[in-house]
Every structure is written in C-alpha cells, then in structure tokens.
Amino acid sequence: MVGSKKPWKAWLYLSPAIVLLLIFTVWPIINTVRMAFLEGYNALAVAGGKKFEFGFANFVNVIEYRDFVTCLKNTVLLCVLTVPISTFLALVISVCLNAIKPFRRMLQTIFFLPYVTNSIAIGMVFAAMFNMVGRNIGGKNELILTAGIINNVIEFFGGQAINWINKGSSEVANMTVMVIYIVWNALPFKILVLLGGLQSVNKQYYDAAKVDGTSRLRTFTRITVPLLSPMITYVVITGFIGGFKEYSSIVGIFGEKMGPTSNPYRLDTMVGFIYRDLANQQGRASAAALILFGIIFVVTMLNLYISKKNTHY
Amino acid sequence: MKVVLENVTKIFPPRNKREKEFMAVNDFTFTVPDGKLIGLLGPSGCGKSTTLYMISGLQKVSGGKIYFGDNDVTNLPAESRGVGLVFQNYALYPHLTVKQNILFPLQNLKGSEKLSKKEMLERAYQAAKLVQLEELMERKPNALSGGQQQRVAIARALVKMPGVLLLDEPLSNLDARLRLQTREEIRRIQKETGITTIFVTHDQEEAMSISDMIVVMRDGVIQQVGKPQDVYDNPTNLFVAKFLGTPPINVFNGEVKGGKLYIGEECVLEVAGVADQPVTVGIRPEGFIPAEDGAMTCNLTNLEIMGRDASVVATHPASCNPTIRSIIDGDCKIDTASATVRYNLKPHKVFLFSKENEKRIEVAAQNNDDFLTAALKLKYSKS
Structure with a gap:
C-alpha cells in the first residue's frame, strides 16, 4: 500500500481535523470531567487564584438542587413520550410515502422542511398557534380577545378554548404542546432514514407476501418492520439522545423562563439546568453534564441490547 | 388443475x-x-x-x-x-x-x-x-x-x-x-x-x-x-431451430435446384418435392457423418475430443456462422493433418427454411429415409 510507506503524509492531511477536534471536543470533555470533580469550581474564583479540593461535592450539589427532580422528570417524560410517538408516526408516514407515486417528491420536501428550519423560529410559530391574546388570561376577569389558530379550530368544532401556554395554564396542557412540537420537529429526520431503508428493501419480499395471501397489516408487522429494524433502532437511539438534550424547543415556545409566566421553570430540563449553571457554577454544571452523559449512555446501551435481541440479520 | x-x-x-x-x-x-x-x-x-x-x-x-x-x-x-x-x-x-x-x-x-x-x-x-x-x-x-x-x-x-x-x-x-x-x-x-x-x-x-x-x-x-x-x-x-440444442445448429446459405440441395457448389442432399429456391439450411451438429468421399467439404480448423465423442470445428464459405461445429462419434478417425474434412449428412438432421419468412420447408419423405440409404443414393447419383 502507498499509505503505509509514508504514514506522516496521512497524519499531515488529517491534522487540521485532529487539531480542531482536540481543541473543541476532546479538551472540553477532559475539562468537564476535571471541573466536575473539583468541589465548588468557579471560573471567576480560578481567575482570583483559588484552589479547589478534589471530591464529589458537585454531584451531591446537583442531586440536592431543588429543581433537579423537575429537570430530570421533564427530560425523561419528554423522551418517553415523544420518541415512541414520533418513531411510530414516521414509520407510518414513510410507508405511505413509499406507497404513493404522484406528489411523493413534493410531500417529501414538505415533511423535510422542519429539519432545515431553526427550532427557535418554529417554536415561536408554535407559540403563536397555541397563544391567547386578551386581558387577565388565567386570572379572575379573564377576557380573551383572540385565541390562537389551534383554539380557533377547537372552537370551530364546538369545543372550549384551552389555555395552552399562557399564564395559569396547566402542566398537562404545557406538556401536550411540547410533545406535539417535539414530535413534529423529530419527524423529518426519522422519515428520511426510514424512507431510505424502505426503498432499499427488495420489492420481491412484498410480491412473495402477496402471492402467499398476506394481509396488509401482517405484511407491515411481519415483513416491513423486521426488515427495517436496523433503521428503527438507529432512529430510536438518536431520538433518545436528542430527547435527553431537549432545551431549545422549550425556550422557543416558553422563552428563557422555560414555563408559563405563572410557573417559571416548570418545564426545565437537564440541559436547561446545565446552561444556567454555566454562568457561575461551572463545577455543578459539569457534574450535571456528566450525570446526563451517564443516563444517555445507559439508555443507549439498553436500546442496543434490546434491538440486538430483536434484529436477526 | x-x-x-x-x-x-x-x-x-x-x-x-x-x-x-x-x-x-x-x-x-x-x-x-x-x-x-x-x-x-x-x-x-x-x-x-x-x-x-x-x-x-x-x-x-x-x-x-x-x-x-x-x-x-x-x-x-x-x-x-x-x-x-x-x-x-x-x-x-x-x-x-x-x-x-x-x-x-x-x-x-x-x-x-x-x-x-x-x-x-x-x-x-x-x-x-x-x-x-x-x-x-x-x-x-x-x-x-x-x-x-x-x-x-x-x-x-x-x-x-x-x-x-x-x-x-x-x-x-x-x-x-x-x-x-x-x-x-x-x-x-x-x-x-x-x-x-x-x-x-x-x-x-x-x-x-x-x-x-x-x-x-x-x-x-x-x-x-x-x-x-x-x-x-x-x-x-x-x-426455434437455432434456439434449441447445444452446440447450436449450424446454419448455411443453400439452394434447391431440381430436387437437390446445394451448399456452395456441392450437392449435399436430395430433397424431393421442394420447389427450386434459395434456402437457409440448418444442420444439427450430430447430423454430420465424416466420410472420405463425403458430399460436403469443409475446411478443418480444430478437433476437440471430449471423451465419449468428439467435436469437429470447421469452416465453410457458405456458413452463416464463423465456424461449423459437428459432434461425431469418438471412434471416428479424422485426419487432423488434412486441411479439409468431408461429411455425408443425415437427412432427418437437416432442416430447410424459407429465405423470406424463416419458416420451415417440409421435405417429403425425408424423415422416412434411412440416412445411410440416402447417402448411398447420393453417391450413385453423383457417379
């Protein structure tokens, strides 16, 4: 081989990427671990020449933080709710897309749009859709001037307008909005992957199933899903990883306070917690980041283990 | 069903x-x-x-x-x-x-x-x-x-x-x-x-x-x-004749004149009851009998012995294919030093096709004829 004769050349060509990775990925990871184990680490104090003890105080601090449970609960809840829903929907949509010929390209583009649009911007659009405009909303002398388009639709069908995200809204309503938004936002990538998988499935399997008189449902569950299982595993794992890092979508809808004005930080997540701590409690933020890493790691391993048991080829 | x-x-x-x-x-x-x-x-x-x-x-x-x-x-x-x-x-x-x-x-x-x-x-x-x-x-x-x-x-x-x-x-x-x-x-x-x-x-x-x-x-x-x-x-x-059979059938340009089939200059077979016309002749590889005084002369290229039988590769100016392949009994003696090889034909292995529409032209009584008697007849008619 040519490469083995002059290995330095390969290193030379790789060096720009390696240098960037070292500076912006590897070093921050090492540094995060270091900061997490330095008790009460604080960048300002470092500048002042303070030395920190090695220990687990940061981790204890994270767990003892009063909002930690809320953050963890919201993060896990959003993951557990959105990943299965979006995966199932993406599966159904991609199977349908694969089955039709006219408009397929157009629909593919439409379904892919959220992927290339800024999530904060989409969040603001969603906020407007679920919004209510009026006086004292959620208060005593409530006066709704206009409700958002979603409430308009509900009212059109004779329902009661729901306070989705404004002051005084319920946690269930808030969560519903978040789930809808995150699912919708997660669909394009999943559809893309699954549709690609579907298009590489040999059509003869379906012909064979047809000749054998297989019903559509059975074809889907016994042939399509198993044949797609590697792709499904992939989108579920990436879905969980993305779900555990949920942050900007919530900011997009509820703003920096991550909750309706009456209940700030109600929808706080792990990443939200980490970001806020970055300002002056870098030690605790690092510890929280490591905890999050641990959770994602365990969940991913679990996913891989389960999917290995169910993927057979 | x-x-x-x-x-x-x-x-x-x-x-x-x-x-x-x-x-x-x-x-x-x-x-x-x-x-x-x-x-x-x-x-x-x-x-x-x-x-x-x-x-x-x-x-x-x-x-x-x-x-x-x-x-x-x-x-x-x-x-x-x-x-x-x-x-x-x-x-x-x-x-x-x-x-x-x-x-x-x-x-x-x-x-x-x-x-x-x-x-x-x-x-x-x-x-x-x-x-x-x-x-x-x-x-x-x-x-x-x-x-x-x-x-x-x-x-x-x-x-x-x-x-x-x-x-x-x-x-x-x-x-x-x-x-x-x-x-x-x-x-x-x-x-x-x-x-x-x-x-x-x-x-x-x-x-x-x-x-x-x-x-x-x-x-x-x-x-x-x-x-x-x-x-x-x-x-x-x-x-159909070309499609069936391995090695494939040998195809020649021929002509029927006065109840006789000519390939090139040579009269190779009697074909009773066929009107005078140019024809395409198909001869199955097993339809050739090597004979020193055979009716058809081909230029010998190669002899492939495959145990049980032998395959003779030859050329002929009237052939539609680059080479003619015939399968003969392994015991038959072919002089590989010779430049030519001569064959008699088995009548029931020879098919005539119209030049116009490639349809088969039936030859009366051809199939009933024992090929040896046919070959003999030909020999006498020549001399």
Whole structure:
C-alpha cells in the first residue's frame, strides 16, 4: 500500500481535523470531567487564584438542587413520550410515502422542511398557534380577545378554548404542546432514514407476501418492520439522545423562563439546568453534564441490547 | 388443475414521452394440461417471465383471459389465486428461520381454511421433508447454500398446496453441478405432488431435460409448443431451430435446384418435392457423418475430443456462422493433418427454411429415409 510507506503524509492531511477536534471536543470533555470533580469550581474564583479540593461535592450539589427532580422528570417524560410517538408516526408516514407515486417528491420536501428550519423560529410559530391574546388570561376577569389558530379550530368544532401556554395554564396542557412540537420537529429526520431503508428493501419480499395471501397489516408487522429494524433502532437511539438534550424547543415556545409566566421553570430540563449553571457554577454544571452523559449512555446501551435481541440479520 | 390462457396480452405503457408502448406478450393462447411440467422457454426479454407473473396475478393482463380449471381468474388479485411462486432469487424473508418461512403462507389462511398450530407444523414438516430440508428448519436463510435456499423457496410455495406451481428461472442462480441436481429434484417433487407446474427459463437444455412440454417464445409471441424432443426434431422455424440444442445448429446459405440441395457448389442432399429456391439450411451438429468421399467439404480448423465423442470445428464459405461445429462419434478417425474434412449428412438432421419468412420447408419423405440409404443414393447419383 502507498499509505503505509509514508504514514506522516496521512497524519499531515488529517491534522487540521485532529487539531480542531482536540481543541473543541476532546479538551472540553477532559475539562468537564476535571471541573466536575473539583468541589465548588468557579471560573471567576480560578481567575482570583483559588484552589479547589478534589471530591464529589458537585454531584451531591446537583442531586440536592431543588429543581433537579423537575429537570430530570421533564427530560425523561419528554423522551418517553415523544420518541415512541414520533418513531411510530414516521414509520407510518414513510410507508405511505413509499406507497404513493404522484406528489411523493413534493410531500417529501414538505415533511423535510422542519429539519432545515431553526427550532427557535418554529417554536415561536408554535407559540403563536397555541397563544391567547386578551386581558387577565388565567386570572379572575379573564377576557380573551383572540385565541390562537389551534383554539380557533377547537372552537370551530364546538369545543372550549384551552389555555395552552399562557399564564395559569396547566402542566398537562404545557406538556401536550411540547410533545406535539417535539414530535413534529423529530419527524423529518426519522422519515428520511426510514424512507431510505424502505426503498432499499427488495420489492420481491412484498410480491412473495402477496402471492402467499398476506394481509396488509401482517405484511407491515411481519415483513416491513423486521426488515427495517436496523433503521428503527438507529432512529430510536438518536431520538433518545436528542430527547435527553431537549432545551431549545422549550425556550422557543416558553422563552428563557422555560414555563408559563405563572410557573417559571416548570418545564426545565437537564440541559436547561446545565446552561444556567454555566454562568457561575461551572463545577455543578459539569457534574450535571456528566450525570446526563451517564443516563444517555445507559439508555443507549439498553436500546442496543434490546434491538440486538430483536434484529436477526 | 389445468391452466388456460386465452389470447393473453400484456402491453407496458411508455415510461416517458420518447418511448413507445411495449408489447411484452402478444396474443398468448395455450392450455397447460393438469399435472404436467411445462417449460416456458425463450431468450431474455421475450415475455416469458411476464407471462408467468400474469398467471400468478402479480401482473395484470392487458387483454385476454386466464382460467384455473374452469374458474376465470383474470381479474383475481394475486392474494386470492392461491398459486405457489418461486422467485428467481427466492425472496426468502431474511429475518425468519426456514421453519418460519415455510409456515408463513399457512399463517395467512383465514376463515374456514385456518389451521391449528399443530396442523401448520405438520404441513410445514411435510413440505420440508419433500424437499429434504428437515435438518435445517431452525437456520436463517443466509446460513444456507444457494441450492438449499432454492428448496426452502419451493417448500414455501408448496406448503399451502397450490393448484399451480410457478417457478421463475429456478436454476439460474445455481452453479453448474447444483443445477443438474436441482432440476432433477424439481422433476421429482413435481412428479410426487402431481402439481401443475410452469417454469420459466432461457436455458434450453434445462427446459428440454425436465419438461413434459415446452413453449418456445420470441418477442412475446409463441413460436412452437410441443414435447421437447418433437420440437427439437421438428422446429417450425429458423428461430426455434437455432434456439434449441447445444452446440447450436449450424446454419448455411443453400439452394434447391431440381430436387437437390446445394451448399456452395456441392450437392449435399436430395430433397424431393421442394420447389427450386434459395434456402437457409440448418444442420444439427450430430447430423454430420465424416466420410472420405463425403458430399460436403469443409475446411478443418480444430478437433476437440471430449471423451465419449468428439467435436469437429470447421469452416465453410457458405456458413452463416464463423465456424461449423459437428459432434461425431469418438471412434471416428479424422485426419487432423488434412486441411479439409468431408461429411455425408443425415437427412432427418437437416432442416430447410424459407429465405423470406424463416419458416420451415417440409421435405417429403425425408424423415422416412434411412440416412445411410440416402447417402448411398447420393453417391450413385453423383457417379
């Protein structure tokens, strides 16, 4: 081989990427671990020449933080709710897309749009859709001037307008909005992957199933899903990883306070917690980041283990 | 169950504006007798697979009718026709074991046909036994050889006891040795089950060796139907003559003058009752008898001895092919040092075709003549 004769050349060509990775990925990871184990680490104090003890105080601090449970609960809840829903929907949509010929390209583009649009911007659009405009909303002398388009639709069908995200809204309503938004936002990538998988499935399997008189449902569950299982595993794992890092979508809808004005930080997540701590409690933020890493790691391993048991080829 | 195809036609619409519509199968009329093994034979793109898929229901007909027994199934979808189909590359479900693959069609049965788990397993093992797969039931398809996969596919097609078994190029993915073995296997299974079987192939040897009847197709049109030996011995046109037989038939430009057939300058055969005209002459490789004073002179190129018999490669100025190949008995002596080789011809191995439409020109009494007497006659007429 040519490469083995002059290995330095390969290193030379790789060096720009390696240098960037070292500076912006590897070093921050090492540094995060270091900061997490330095008790009460604080960048300002470092500048002042303070030395920190090695220990687990940061981790204890994270767990003892009063909002930690809320953050963890919201993060896990959003993951557990959105990943299965979006995966199932993406599966159904991609199977349908694969089955039709006219408009397929157009629909593919439409379904892919959220992927290339800024999530904060989409969040603001969603906020407007679920919004209510009026006086004292959620208060005593409530006066709704206009409700958002979603409430308009509900009212059109004779329902009661729901306070989705404004002051005084319920946690269930808030969560519903978040789930809808995150699912919708997660669909394009999943559809893309699954549709690609579907298009590489040999059509003869379906012909064979047809000749054998297989019903559509059975074809889907016994042939399509198993044949797609590697792709499904992939989108579920990436879905969980993305779900555990949920942050900007919530900011997009509820703003920096991550909750309706009456209940700030109600929808706080792990990443939200980490970001806020970055300002002056870098030690605790690092510890929280490591905890999050641990959770994602365990969940991913679990996913891989389960999917290995169910993927057979 | 017999399968009747009446004026079946398949037209594929043009894929874009520049293309014309494509007539894949043109007015196909044929009855597959009950319990027989039929080979659909033809070169690539002649519409044989399309015909098979129309019988299975995976392709819709553009015109004509298909009957299974007395039932019109023309508009029945594939699901309801109950045929067994073996695909060219088997289409075994890769995530299911051999057993699950074979069970799959049974698990689809509904209503009164529904079987209990025990019955299903019984049937699956029966089918597996028929194709000698009992040992491999727990394997996944990718852990099987090509021949074994093929047998799983056949078992899966047979397990629901279809009235018709369809095989699309069943042997094309197997190596030469396995091919021989598998085609006999297919014959055995077909005989044991008595299922009406139609298989598609472009390999004439394959079709000839196991079929009860062959249907030769070209450009969507049936050329000839019959028992393999009959079609080989009596091709109706030049295409069929060329398509059947290995090595292929030798083709010459010839002329009939006064009841005698001339190839080049030489008079090679008497052909009674044929009007004077230029003709295309087809001579089977086994139709040559080397003789020192033979009627036909060819330029010797090469002698290939293949044990049992020998193959003589020669050239002739009137030949339509670059070389002439004849199969002669291994005991025959050919002088390889000589530049020429001379042959007498076996009359029943020589076919005349019209130059105009490539149709066969019948030669009266030719087939009844003993070739030796014919050769002798020729000898006397010459001297």
